[in-house]
Amino acid sequence: MNIENTQSQMRKGILEFCILSIIRRGEAYPSDIVEEMKAANLHILEGTLYPLLTRLKNADMLTYRWVESNSGPPRKYFSLTAKGLDFYKELEATWNELANAVNALAHRTKEMGGPAN
Amino acid sequence: MKKIININFHGRVIPIEETAYEILKQYVESLRVYFAKEEGKDEIINDIESRFAELFSERLKKDATCITDEDVNAIIVSMGRPEDFEQDEFAQSGAAEPRTSQTGQQSASSEPTESRRLFRSENDKILGGVCGGLANYLRIDPAIVRILFALISFGGFGAGVLIYIIMWIAVPSRNLATNIRKRLYRNPETKVIAGVASGLAAYFHIAVWIPRLLFALPLILGIITSIFRNTWFGFDPGPVFITGGFGGTLFITYVILWIVLPEAQSASEKLEMRGEKVDLESIKNTIKGDLDGFKGRAKEMGDEIRDRAQQFGAEVKKASQQFATEAGPAVRRGSSGFAHAIGVLFKAFFLFIAGIIVFALIMALISLLFSGVGFLPFRYYLLSGFWQNLLAWLVLLLFICIPILGVITWLVRRIMGVRSRSNYLGIIFGGLWTIGLISLVIFVATMVNNFRTRASVEDDLPLAQPLGNTLVVREALGKISYEGSDWFGINWGHDAPFFGLNQDSVMMSTVRINVVRSLDSSYHLRRVRFSRGGDPNYAKMLAGQIQFEPLQHDSILSLPQGFAITPGQKWRNQQVLVIVDIPVGKRIYIDRSVDDYQWFDINLNERRRGWNMDWNQNQDYSWSSGVMYVMTEDGLKSLDRNNRENEEDQPQTRSDNRYRYQAPADSGKSRPSGRPEKLKRQPAESKPAVPKKQADSTAPPSASRRMEIDPVESYGSPIYILSA
Numbered sequence: 001m002n003i004e005n006t007q008s009q010m011r012k013g014i015l016e017f018c019i020l021s022i023i024r025r026g027e028a029y030p031s032d033i034v035e036e037m038k039a040a041n042l043h044i045l046e047g048t049l050y051p052l053l054t055r056l057k058n059a060d061m062l063t064y065r066w067v068e069s070n071s072g073p074p075r076k077y078f079s080l081t082a083k084g085l086d087f088y089k090e091l092e093a094t095w096n097e098l099a100n101a102v103n104a105l106a107h108r109t110k111e112m113g114g115p116a117n
Numbered sequence: 118m119k120k121i122i123n124i125n126f127h128g129r130v131i132p133i134e135e136t137a138y139e140i141l142k143q144y145v146e147s148l149r150v151y152f153a154k155e156e157g158k159d160e161i162i163n164d165i166e167s168r169f170a171e172l173f174s175e176r177l178k179k180d181a182t183c184i185t186d187e188d189v190n191a192i193i194v195s196m197g198r199p200e201d202f203e204q205d206e207f208a209q210s211g212a213a214e215p216r217t218s219q220t221g222q223q224s225a226s227s228e229p230t231e232s233r234r235l236f237r238s239e240n241d242k243i244l245g246g247v248c249g250g251l252a253n254y255l256r257i258d259p260a261i262v263r264i265l266f267a268l269i270s271f272g273g274f275g276a277g278v279l280i281y282i283i284m285w286i287a288v289p290s291r292n293l294a295t296n297i298r299k300r301l302y303r304n305p306e307t308k309v310i311a312g313v314a315s316g317l318a319a320y321f322h323i324a325v326w327i328p329r330l331l332f333a334l335p336l337i338l339g340i341i342t343s344i345f346r347n348t349w350f351g352f353d354p355g356p357v358f359i360t361g362g363f364g365g366t367l368f369i370t371y372v373i374l375w376i377v378l379p380e381a382q383s384a385s386e387k388l389e390m391r392g393e394k395v396d397l398e399s400i401k402n403t404i405k406g407d408l409d410g411f412k413g414r415a416k417e418m419g420d421e422i423r424d425r426a427q428q429f430g431a432e433v434k435k436a437s438q439q440f441a442t443e444a445g446p447a448v449r450r451g452s453s454g455f456a457h458a459i460g461v462l463f464k465a466f467f468l469f470i471a472g473i474i475v476f477a478l479i480m481a482l483i484s485l486l487f488s489g490v491g492f493l494p495f496r497y498y499l500l501s502g503f504w505q506n507l508l509a510w511l512v513l514l515l516f517i518c519i520p521i522l523g524v525i526t527w528l529v530r531r532i533m534g535v536r537s538r539s540n541y542l543g544i545i546f547g548g549l550w551t552i553g554l555i556s557l558v559i560f561v562a563t564m565v566n567n568f569r570t571r572a573s574v575e576d577d578l579p580l581a582q583p584l585g586n587t588l589v590v591r592e593a594l595g596k597i598s599y600e601g602s603d604w605f606g607i608n609w610g611h612d613a614p615f616f617g618l619n620q621d622s623v624m625m626s627t628v629r630i631n632v633v634r635s636l637d638s639s640y641h642l643r644r645v646r647f648s649r650g651g652d653p654n655y656a657k658m659l660a661g662q663i664q665f666e667p668l669q670h671d672s673i674l675s676l677p678q679g680f681a682i683t684p685g686q687k688w689r690n691q692q693v694l695v696i697v698d699i700p701v702g703k704r705i706y707i708d709r710s711v712d713d714y715q716w717f718d719i720n721l722n723e724r725r726r727g728w729n730m731d732w733n734q735n736q737d738y739s740w741s742s743g744v745m746y747v748m749t750e751d752g753l754k755s756l757d758r759n760n761r762e763n764e765e766d767q768p769q770t771r772s773d774n775r776y777r778y779q780a781p782a783d784s785g786k787s788r789p790s791g792r793p794e795k796l797k798r799q800p801a802e803s804k805p806a807v808p809k810k811q812a813d814s815t816a817p818p819s820a821s822r823r824m825e826i827d828p829v830e831s832y833g834s835p836i837y838i839l840s841a
Contacts, residue, residue, distance in 0.1 A: 045195070047199070051157075054157040054164070
């Protein structure tokens, strides 16, 4: 078993949720999203982000608007739609359940039968 | 020191190092491959590029003069390479729901267990995408399906069309991705006409000139052999199937392939064309190879202004091609549309017509060449003076040979795929040909000058009155023939105004006989000799040099077969006109042997507007050979009861003679005996009956004693053969 594979699988599972969390707080621009995630110690490549954002947009979870800028081409600013907000809330509930379950399993070492680890 | 190019990147002009640009291009290409199956891939790639552009702008604002390799690489690192995306990406099965429900995408290669349905292809279509979809379902090259459909349509009386329309209506369409590793494309890199041969070469990994030659050779061979087949009757190189039919089939095959096969433009398509694995490495190498090749060619071209202009044009072409590939698949696939098929048909048709025109011109020149060479034996007689000879050779070589050489050279070069880098050859050929053209004009002018005036010398020749009442005119017996004078194996004796030719002399037979009514009651003979020349005196002198002496034995006038012309005299259309005056009541019989004379004249119309050639062969005369005439007040009257002279046109073959003479022998014409005396006593009376004096003892003694050679006496006899 490859440790990196498993690790990336774990990351992949929560990526959408993290991105939606960031955007929920306010309109965000892809570069900003990457910065925030880096600040939260969750590193993601920009090249991963763009396809994801596009997929979410195609699924009507996100919407965007163009903002002109002096120092470059126009930028896309993403925001959550109503559908996206519902989706986010469900994910949040799932995350909480998951987090509790995993924490409980991982820290409960003595209550099962068998040799202690 | 690196070369900088300016690119128009998302609305901004960015100066970027050439190598950095190359890296950027590779990266974008790799993205395109990675996202090939993604529904919103254009948008994604656009976003990524936009990000690049923004970062470029920031860099430039910070006092950098241009974008360097390091900049591009740094941005790529932060953006992430496609292989790194795999780490972060969603697992295919996990988050596939939002995708498949919205886009209904079909990615056959990653989900082989999914049951396949037949769709029409949205992106690989010429008419309706039926063949593209079918090929995708069967996992074969669409070109095969298209060709099969075309064959079925043509061969099955349109059955293929019906099937196609049914499928077009019934089968839904989807955006289908390529799922075969190797398919046949047209290769635009080394194309001569449409890149069909190059594409075939790339697919089969053979040299480019092999398929090109295969296409071109039967066609060319067929054309050439068909020419020869028509000129030399004994020439037969083999069954027409190989050269004739095959060449035509291959031409049609080429046009079909031109329509059906798409052009390989993007790097991934080029890799598909060769059947190489389409991954990032190979894409990188392909783009690199393109750029290197372009640079190499640019270096070879040198510093001439014209070459720089060519370079510029090529760069523009390359840039626009790159733009086309990067701007989106819509532009690329535009070449597969129905309009493309129509466009190809038009292009092929025009190419075909142009080819035929050029070909006809070349054939005309070649035939001129052969005829020019054929006239070589005549040059002693036609050309006078050093200048004329020189001009004639110049015309032959430069005017006629050079275009032929030029076209052959161009053909060979195109087939071999050699690119000519300089126009030297073209300029040299063009210049020589112009010299040839000028020579031709001068040459024709001088030749015409030599024939300008016409003079004649008229003589009265002594003629003893025939003791009978008929004069027989014929050609002298004993044909003179020249050993080894047949020209290209054809005996020109009967068809040309000359019948012998060698270096010392040519025997002309441009003789004509006119029969007129005599002003007194005796026969007369006159001879007029004509000639042309540059000035009247010279013409007259030439006319006087003609040797033509008739001989007379009693009532037979033997004319020489012709007259000889020496190279010193030159041929200037010398002619001899023999005028025979017949008194009223007398007869004349002109033997068929004079049909050997071929009159030839060029004269201007009455209104001096044009000139016509006078090749008459006794057709316009008032008399026909082989017929007995009597001169009356109104002119010649035929004594032939059968009116054979009406149906008797110029007898082309001598073998008819004997057969013709049988007719009057068999048809029962009344032949009253004792008439012959009457004939002599009443000369004005025209007799309906042809007198047959076969061994008639009552015939006048002097005439009958010549029975064996006197044509009149033995008229109608089967023994009578005058000419061989």
